[in-house]
Amino acid sequence: MADVRPPAPGSVLVSDWHRCKESKEFFNKILHKKMRKNFGLLESPVMPPQVAVDTVHYKIFISGKSGVGKTALAARLAGLSIPNLHYETTGIETSVVYWPVKLKDSGRVLFFRLQLWDCGENALRRFDHLLPSCKEQVDAVLFLFSFTDRTSFDDLSNQIAKWMVPPVSPVVKLVVGTKFDLFMHCDVAERDVKLFQERWRLPLLRVGGEVGDGLGDIAPVLNCLAEQLWHQDCVTAGSAGIHTQETETLL
Numbered sequence: 001m002a003d004v005r006p007p008a009p010g011s012v013l014v015s016d017w018h019r020c021k022e023s024k025e026f027f028n029k030i031l032h033k034k035m036r037k038n039f040g041l042l043e044s045p046v047m048p049p050q051v052a053v054d055t056v057h058y059k060i061f062i063s064g065k066s067g068v069g070k071t072a073l074a075a076r077l078a079g080l081s082i083p084n085l086h087y088e089t090t091g092i093e094t095s096v097v098y099w100p101v102k103l104k105d106s107g108r109v110l111f112f113r114l115q116l117w118d119c120g121e122n123a124l125r126r127f128d129h130l131l132p133s134c135k136e137q138v139d140a141v142l143f144l145f146s147f148t149d150r151t152s153f154d155d156l157s158n159q160i161a162k163w164m165v166p167p168v169s170p171v172v173k174l175v176v177g178t179k180f181d182l183f184m185h186c187d188v189a190e191r192d193v194k195l196f197q198e199r200w201r202l203p204l205l206r207v208g209g210e211v212g213d214g215l216g217d218i219a220p221v222l223n224c225l226a227e228q229l230w231h232q233d234c235v236t237a238g239s240a241g242i243h244t245q246e247t248e249t250l251l
């Protein structure tokens, strides 16, 4: 099946829902003393029984050359601090991020459970068995480049093209430019980013800087990812009303 075209931003989910008062009771479940709660593999947010919320599960692979900021992005999305030094990831590390969203059409609230797969680029090259397990049943790929490393940007097309070859089943593709805070060392011109976007027509987000204690800096990435994933599932299921993960409903 061909890849699903990304929906227009804000057309599937309520944008900036984390800023609405009514979302507080849901976002409070992923926070503890204003910091992000860390969820182990078997843990999940618990809502009171009268507020039953379904959880939908996805596997996300973070791709990009060594030092581009894959581990840092996984930490940022999970609300953890980012190590200042580059410690090469020696294998696969997974982390779980929960993110509540509100569907625009039905007003239904869902928890997205995103399992992030971060694999060190040098480990991927060294051990042939790692990439197949990262790719297995993956729902989305985040293609990373660094604004301070031109070669990481130039290599993007190559990376994306590899995921376009059939029989790869449809996966959501998102491009993330890291180290946007290091503008003094910026090596990728805005003009080139525009040309890239015109060619690939993929959502492109920019991240950088210290991890803030609010949700504001990660909300654009997580909302964009959740929106694409939900849309892809609806299109794959053949009808916006029938969702493939309906059977996993947790009541």
Ligand SMILES: Nc1nc2c(ncn2[C@@H]2O[C@H](COP(=O)(O)OP(=O)(O)OP(=O)(O)O)[C@@H](O)[C@H]2O)c(=O)[nH]1
Pocket (backbone or CB within 6 Å): 064, 065, 066, 067, 068, 069, 070, 071, 072, 073, 082, 083, 084, 085, 086, 087, 088, 089, 090, 119, 120, 121, 122, 178, 179, 180, 181, 182, 207, 208, 209
């Ligand atoms: N200023 C700034 N530094 C960043 C950012 N993202 C990552 N870094 C730094 O870049 C370095 C490398 O980041 P990592 O996340 O470890 O790189 P990686 O892609 O996981 O690399 P491998 O595990 O070797 O494949 C670290 O020193 C981070 O602190 C960012 O957005 N801004």
Ligand SMILES: [Mg+2]
Pocket (backbone or CB within 6 Å): 070, 071, 072, 087, 088, 089, 118, 119, 120
């Ligand atoms: Mg790493």
